[in-house]
Amino acid sequence: MSDPTTNPTADAEVIPLRPAPFGSAGDDIIANPTGSDAPVRDAASAADIDTSFEVQFDPEPDAEPEPVDDGIGYLLDDPDGDAYPVIPENLRSAAGVGEAIGRHARRLAHRAAFHGVRAPRYALLAVLWGTVGLWRLIDRQLKWWWVSEQDYLRSLAIASGDSREWYKLHREVKDTRRVRGTILAGQAFAVLAALLLLVKLAPWWGWLAVAGVVVPWLAHLGRPEDHPIIVPAVTVPRFRLLNHDVVLRAYYAAGLGHPDKPNQQVTFETTMSRTKEGQGSQVKVVLPHGTGFDDVVKAKKELASGLDVAPSQVYLTHDPTSHRRHTLTVTDRDPLAVPAGKTPLLDCKPRNIWRPAPFGLDEHSRKVTLTLLWISILIGAQPRKGKTFSARLLALYAALDPSVRLSVVDGKNSPDWNKFAMVAYHFIRGTVPGRAGDPVRQLIDALSEIKRHIIDTNDFLSTLSPEECPEGKLTEELCRRYPKRLFIWMLVMEEFQNYFELPDQDDNKQIAELLSFILAVGPSSGVILLSSSQKPSGVGAGDVQRLFNRYRDNHAVRFALRCGNRNVSDAILGGDAYSEGFDASALPVGKPYLGVGYLYGAADETPTVRTHLADHGDAEKILTAARRLRERAGTIAGYAAGEDTGTPDRDVLADVLAVFGSDPALHWTELAERLAGQIGDRWADVTAGAVSEQCRALGVPSVDVKRNGAKTPRKGCRKDAVQRAADTGAAG
Template structure:
């Protein structure tokens, strides 16, 4: 440690990341998001002597200090960093390097953390992966290394000869001779001259015999007609030292496979500067100094630094939250690297965590559901990683979840990730309602009890009537579950509540997941009575459903300003009563407040302030799942991943015999083709009034390949014109193209129904 460092820009290597087991649990089972408790991690460090305990009166550390870091190890650190960045894994808090016995002495653990039984497989995988990568990296470049080595060996021969000549001529004596001449000391000069002549004599003799020996060795090797393998051995013995001698200083022939990342060195002076610059105290005013409740140290995961900060009396945690951007500026880091955690002992104390680099820009990786193993809805679902790289799990039971964001910020992917977890439990029934009629939820037809798309009639029927039937069915299920539970004996249902055993034993007590993608469209229908009925049913399910095992998963890009009168009131009630909210990047603070709730902003959570960029897709605040509000980077499950997971989910349900409803009849081929209804279903939302023939043909081929796989624009044009739909000009991307109007298709359907009646 050093005292009072002043250069914040000093660069240092990070300590190696601890070896951890990626399959280890992140915490005890329970409701809400599960992350490693910060207070518990600090308590562990206090217990094992790596952090001093906080007494009743918090200690004050006035001396500035730096965090002591290990010496850099390029290959080890770089490979560890590359592994962590390429495939993030859930981690447990690492055990301290030393344990404290009952007598107070420090003891190193007998078996290192990375070599313990639970962590050994991960250590072996990491080591093998590192060795394989480094070997492959250098194997590809081996010919280039050989060429460089030969060249620098050739350069090294005259360079070595020159050094030998300088050694023979005793060049190092020149300074002494010059000093004797400068001091006008002839006796010393003559003495040095005689010693130099004598030294050159015997060194010359040594070089003469060295040259004779070298010449004899060359003649013997040439005359002996050695096999090529022996010449290779001689070259392998001579080229490396000659190349090492011939290459320029500071130039490596074989570079490192990876480069270690570097980060700013954080010290207490910098922290104080940041807080004072943010207006959270003053160093010269009485009782306005910022102090520390602990020493600055590395966090449990080794990805940043943390310290307990005591604000001046009268300053609160909320003041620090509001000044988070100014604190980040004072620390000279991005705001995404600064995180504040409330301390339970005082409203003016909090934990400051500063990440070495932007943690939100590091992807969480692919979803663990890709292993195809069955899941249990009664256990937490893996959702992503928080800002400290800890896995965030979310228990879906007994809650309702609202996901909101701007378009293309990861909203649908986040909601679908939780629905995929429910799908992997074969004893969970799913009803999927997609108001935006997108391809994102199409593959859920493999397992869904009911699946509904859009608001316009399609080949499967009228989506609005189907939605009403689905909501009425769930309402009846809720009532039936509550009545059935009341009839069970106390020995089987002691608390009168749904349990895992009961849901497995009785098919009528299955957990039910209702997915409402872009649910706001069903509050804005043309028929106000239908709006009211849908709103009333959703409000009932929201209020009563969770206790009966009905999980609501809602998503919306328009969480406010929907409907009017009773519809608006019911919409707001439905939106506001979600127990858990996940807000990704929002357009403004009002939208963020509508998703997270009004109290979130005062606590420092504004989804409109989340960073923008492709690397930040899937990043959002998980609010209401636990006492903490982690900033979560969700796992990724793209369309191909979702199809793979849902295919495995269907196989699990077929094996368990739990396929019901729509999915149970999914394998039946569609025998009748209704061109008019199919064409009408190709229109997306209410904004499309017409489609060119090329677009219409492409959409039908994508959505209904069993009938329209080879459909062309001319073919669909001919079929619809034969049914009374005229070919007219349709504007598309600023151009007028031939196509069909939605109104014309609807009129043709009405004419057919009237004629049939």
């Protein structure tokens, strides 16, 4: 790579940067002495460079870096900083040291087992190539003794007819052979004497010691260079080692500048270096004037093509001080295709909701944890991309804290959440009434109860003295002091959009208003809202649509897995995410990428997270342990304890028959009025449409009914049809 030159178009004096050796880390960044601008590196001449990249193969096996463990919480170091911690975060506790020792012990055990199984093969190959090596050693010694290197000179003397030169060379070679022969005779005598001494005096382990030294040396001498006897137990990473010229070629190919046009050159503020984790290369790029970070985001795929890597290996970090500047990071391998592994919750130990929950690994293999308190979380994706599994990970963490009350609402009525019935205070499935009652009414009652809890919590906190509650908000100490009044409550809303699209608009509006209140006020009162949806937009109309959008947009933290298009991604992550370089519709597709998404709003950085895995069997194991923990703590309540957590479940047909009286048929409007008037605790504010839908779902036909001398019939139902449906249901 040619030496860089200064940029003639820069506004300030520029010091050229000396390229560092490829792959070096920790290069000093040369500052601009004028202080008016950062150092840049012009590479307009790089267009003539043919070298596209350098390939480093077979690095030292022990040189591969260990993943950096940031400990609890997702905290990133300053990307421009060069100070490493004196003691790594993961080695500052006994647990961290034990984990590091265990990791290295597992690696050593694997290598020992790998080579132990192949030890007989290694021994046979060592004997075979040792024999070849012995023959090569004898052949070399004989050639050395015979002065074979002089054969060419004597042949040349004969060819030229120079007899004097030949006689001279012949005398020299005779003298040399005499000396070397004496040396070889001494060597042979020494070897023979040593062998006789070994036979006479050495025990069996002495022979093994000699063989352990001599045979490997002879085998190394005899084996071909490309046929190692001992093969590596782990794969050796192979990756492209980028340089400045490759990066420039990629940017120009992506249309982000031009090497020959004035003021259109791409420059660098830092030298190319390895990332702190040692898993990629990074450099700070300065775009031409008039080109910004948005342009780089749009050209990310073209940029990846120019770098000859996958788009999931390219990461762009915006510089908040300048729209022209950003940090380009290119990982050695596709980090998103490497699974994060099983959830650490499988140890089934009790958790503390006041501590961060393990969620997965980011693109640099650092642990990503999420503090669940004081936030609301929205998870969105296409079907079968890991949305439910991701939400369930966080709910499982809450379940392992016996003091947390769980309300699980599954709008799609799938088996994914069924095992939560063992620990849930509310457990509501689907939208259609059944033997378990009316889930819509159960949801309204549950949300109303959570709303009352929020109001009661705030009222109780306001009665506490400033000494006991100095900031006027919930704390871990207060929850321990008043466990009956103050506790954390997690509300899980799976496919929550289904409860905004009910046939009864009154139910839609009531649910929307309750959820909006809980989302706005609940987090400060210890209510954690965990919402997931595959349809985050285009729901409802009028006030319901407005409340839905407000509910969706006010979630503090968003996690977007693979989406169908950019509009869906923007609906989940928010409108600003795309301009910052995050588009969930551009995430890679395929089985290796299930559970991969952007975690937006949890910290200043937005990591690309590979979530941990907890399948159905894992979830059942964790929830069984959570049930035992709650039984010991005495916190099993509500649905999990077989209690009625709200208004009694409706037996729709029995209630309808009870209000029919002696009338053979009733209009739906009359039936709704009688239900609300006579059984108000279960049917308050019910509408004719809701009654009609629930009865028809249970097999009662909607027919024309004439009553009270009306000339035109109106829709309703007959008592005998309700009775037949009730008898059929009882028999089934």
